[in-house]
Amino acid sequence: MDYFIAILMMGIFFLGFVFIDNIYSIAATDTKVKEMNLTENKKVKALILGDIVFSSEIKKILEEEYDISSIIVPDTKDLNKSEKYEYVLAVSKLDLENLMLCSISANMMNVKNIIAICNNSYNKKIYEDNNFSYLYGNVSSYQLVSTFFSSMQKSGGDSDVHY
Known part of the structure; x- marks a missing residue:
C-alpha cells in the first residue's frame, strides 16, 4: 500500500510539473508576442x-x-x-x-x-x-x-x- 501511495504521489507531482510547464509556456508566448508588437510600433x-x-x-x-x-x-x-x-x-x-x-x-x-x-x-x-x-x-x-x-x-x- 505504501508503494502505491508513493507511486501515486510521484504521478501527481509529475502531472503538476507538466501542467505548470504548459501554463508557463503559454505566458512566455504571450510575453514574446507583446514584445514583438512593442518593437514593431517603436518607430522613432x-x-x-x-x-x-x-x-x-x-x-x-x-x-x-x-x-x-x-x-x-x-x-x-x-x-x-x-x-x-x-x-x-x-x-x-x-x-x-x-x-x-x-x-x-x-x-x-x-x-x-x-x-x-x-x-x-x-x-x-x-x-x-x-x-x-x-x-x-x-x-x-x-x-x-x-x-x-x-x-x-x-x-x-x-x-x-x-x-
Whole structure:
C-alpha cells in the first residue's frame, strides 16, 4: 500500500510539473508576442511645428532618408504634450512659437534633440541663453535636417549648431 501511495504521489507531482510547464509556456508566448508588437510600433517619432509646406518637406526627408515617422503641428495650441518624441523641429515663421515649442519640449516633454529656425537676428541671444539649437536665416529643409543630424554625431552634440 505504501508503494502505491508513493507511486501515486510521484504521478501527481509529475502531472503538476507538466501542467505548470504548459501554463508557463503559454505566458512566455504571450510575453514574446507583446514584445514583438512593442518593437514593431517603436518607430522613432519627430514633432515638426510650422508652415505646412516647409514642414511637409522636412517630414518627407525624415521618413525617406532617416526612417523617422513624424507629426506636423501647425500651431502650439494643437500640441499633444503627453506624446513621446525623440526629435523636435520648430520651423515656424514666428520666433515666439519656435521658442515656446523648444521650451515645452525641453522642460515638459523631456526631449533631448531639439532644433529651431531663428527668423530674427535679435532673437539669437534668447536661443543661446536657453541652450536651444538653431539655424539662422533662409534655410532649406534639407539643410536643416542634415545639419541637425550631423551635429548630433559630433562630440558636443546638437548644442554646437548655431549658424
